[in-house]
Amino acid sequence: MDTWIWPVLLLLAGLFFAALELFFVSYGVLTFLAVASASASIVLGFWYSQSLGMSLLLVTVLGIPAFLTLFIRVWPRIGVGKKIMLQERDAAETLPDNPILHRLKELVGRIGEVKSPMLPAGVVQINGRSYDALSEGTAIDVGRKVKVVSVQGTWLVVQAVDEIASAGEEGDLWTRPLPGSDIDPFRQG
Structure with missing residues (x-):
């Protein structure tokens, strides 16, 4: 060889x-x-x-x-x-198809009434049914009207209707000028 x-x-x-x-x-x-x-x-x-x-x-x-x-x-x-090795899964395989979540997402945009003080969590009644809800930002008193803004998990995220109306009339609450702040620091004279 x-x-x-x-x-x-x-x-x-x-x-x-x-x-x-x-x-x-x-x-x-x-x-x-x-x-x-x-x-x-x-x-x-x-x-x-x-x-x-x-x-x-x-x-x-x-x-x-x-x-x-x-x-x-x-x-x-x-x-x-x-x-x-882990195999890659499709999102449809991993996410649950829960009819309760579908019903909650249908409530976005609806108006309801606060049934317990929202500090920031509480109960909201929409169309005669009660739902767990979170207020978006501030505390909301019992009896006030709220609008469903989004859904987080199984919680409705709501905002007081008068806050939405005032923000729509006068622009964004954060960019609106303060009352009495009409002083122009660059004005001469």
């Missing part, structure tokens, strides 16, 4: 051990054997001739990134990879 065959066989053995690592959990034993075989292949190749050693080194240097790319793309789809 010619001496150049041993380095090539060792390189093929290293690739074989690396491929086995994809399918079997060896806790690094097969990876160690793959690296040792590839290293021994390169050393023996250089002992035989410099051109064989360089070609084996080039195959190893280019083959490792190609193998890693293949490993990253193929491994999650095979048996061991499916057991170890």
